[in-house]
Amino acid sequence: MREFIDIIVVDDSREICRLIQDSFERENNTRLTAVYTAADAIKALKEQKFDVALLDINLPDYDGRDLLRDLHKEYPDLLCAMITGEDSPRSAVKALQEGAFGYFTKPFVLEEVVHDVKNAVEKRNLIRQLKVSRARVIQQEKMAIIGQLAAGVAHEVNNPVGFINSNLTTLKKYFGRLREFVTAQDAALQQHSSSDTVNELRKKLKIDYILADIADLIDESQDGAERIKKIVEDLKLFSRQDSGQTEMADINEVMASALNIAWNELKYKCTVNKELGKLPLTICSSQKLSQVFINILVNGAHAIAKNGEINITTAQRQNEIIVTISDSGCGMSKEVAAKIFDPFFTTKEAGKGTGLGMSVAAEIIKAHSGRIEVDSTPGRGTTFTIIIPVRE
Numbered sequence: 001m002r003e004f005i006d007i008i009v010v011d012d013s014r015e016i017c018r019l020i021q022d023s024f025e026r027e028n029n030t031r032l033t034a035v036y037t038a039a040d041a042i043k044a045l046k047e048q049k050f051d052v053a054l055l056d057i058n059l060p061d062y063d064g065r066d067l068l069r070d071l072h073k074e075y076p077d078l079l080c081a082m083i084t085g086e087d088s089p090r091s092a093v094k095a096l097q098e099g100a101f102g103y104f105t106k107p108f109v110l111e112e113v114v115h116d117v118k119n120a121v122e123k124r125n126l127i128r129q130l131k132v133s134r135a136r137v138i139q140q141e142k143m144a145i146i147g148q149l150a151a152g153v154a155h156e157v158n159n160p161v162g163f164i165n166s167n168l169t170t171l172k173k174y175f176g177r178l179r180e181f182v183t184a185q186d187a188a189l190q191q192h193s194s195s196d197t198v199n200e201l202r203k204k205l206k207i208d209y210i211l212a213d214i215a216d217l218i219d220e221s222q223d224g225a226e227r228i229k230k231i232v233e234d235l236k237l238f239s240r241q242d243s244g245q246t247e248m249a250d251i252n253e254v255m256a257s258a259l260n261i262a263w264n265e266l267k268y269k270c271t272v273n274k275e276l277g278k279l280p281l282t283i284c285s286s287q288k289l290s291q292v293f294i295n296i297l298v299n300g301a302h303a304i305a306k307n308g309e310i311n312i313t314t315a316q317r318q319n320e321i322i323v324t325i326s327d328s329g330c331g332m333s334k335e336v337a338a339k340i341f342d343p344f345f346t347t348k349e350a351g352k353g354t355g356l357g358m359s360v361a362a363e364i365i366k367a368h369s370g371r372i373e374v375d376s377t378p379g380r381g382t383t384f385t386i387i388i389p390v391r392e
């Protein structure tokens with residue numbers, strides 16, 4: 001939160017501007033800018049972020065009430081109040097309906113204006129904090145529910161995958177013997193006259209092809225079952241109930257499991273290159289770090305239209321572990337990059353992103369006494385660098 005309250009006064013009476021300026025000057029946490037026309041107000045607001053706007057109704061170039069409505073649309077966070085000589089209840093009600101927090105009629109008590117402005121800002125800050133902490137709770141609950149679901153699925157899938165795996169191994173062995181037997185039988189049969197009919201049938205039923213194919217089918221199924229087993233293991237790691245707790249872990253393994261979980265989002269968008277250096281075991285929450293990597297990987301995939309690349313490196317530098325994740329996606333402007341760690345900041349359309357991914361990531365890295373940095377070039381891509389001190 002910024003320490004200063006930035007206020008803009010829009011009033012064509014320099015006298016009023018000066019009075020207001022004087023009374024806010026005594027407050028050491030406010031900064032005041034005075035402009036005399038609506039046009040100058042719009043210009044100033046484009047150049048600087050203000051917390052509060054005090055608007056006169058009778059401006060030389062515009063109606064202050066229309067300005068209020070425009071500003072409210074353009075800057076929903078800006079707190080506006082009217083300062084006016086027009087002491088009409090109707091006009092006051094209208095201004096309040098348009099979202100003004102106050103309606104001060106001249107001659108007004110300056111202390112009251114100062115008091116109300118500070119109150120409005122305080123209220124807004126409290127509401128903001130409340131929203132952020134609520135969202136955090138929701139996010140944590142969401143993770144806990146996903147964790148439970150994942151644990152449940154992992155548990156349910158574990159058993160059948162286990163017997164599929166073991167049956168496939170047995171099947172492979174049996175099939176090897178069966179093939180050996182059929183080959184021997186075939187050799188024996190060739191010496192009898194009855195072999196003509198058998199040979200015909202063998203062709204018709206494509207037995208030679210089947211014998212070759214069955215081996216491939218079993219091998220493929222074994223690969224598939226192996227993959228399911230790995231995914232189940234990753235889900236278990238991800239959903240570990242003691243997730244808030246820390247353990248000794250190899251960050252390369254955490255990365256590998258995060259990649260497996262994010263794979264669905266990545267596989268059609270990009271190739272993934274890894275250059276994983278040898279890392280010491282370090283005390284960390286592997287579940288939380290996995291979440292950080294997943295959030296960054298998924299963002300990377302979202303930034304790539306198609307045929308992109310994600311490069312991952314890990315290395316140890318003195319007493320730190322350095323992880324970089326780069327994508328060849330759309331990149332972002334300096335303005336966007338400056339905000340990505342703010343909760344709720346998203347450029348994705350409503351319903352597509354909550355804008356919490358990177359703020360949660362930043363918090364998790366902070367809890368590991370680490371740092372997370374972003375370097376991005378619009379049109380070329382983005383690199384996230386995570387630096388975590390080794391704790392043995």
Ligand SMILES: Nc1ncnc2c1ncn2[C@@H]1O[C@H](COP(=O)(O)OP(=O)(O)OP(=O)(O)O)[C@@H](O)[C@H]1O
Pocket residue numbers: 295299300303327329330331332336340345346347348352353354355356357358359382
């Ligand atoms: N790799 C990236 N390339 C380009 N822009 C990115 C990248 N990572 C993050 N951003 C920008 O940062 C914003 C915030 O990211 P964040 O992960 O916090 O939220 P989100 O992805 O919009 O939503 P969600 O909460 O679902 O993750 C994104 O909307 C996007 O504009």
Ligand SMILES: [Mg+2]
Pocket residue numbers: 295298299353357358
């Ligand atoms: Mg995201």
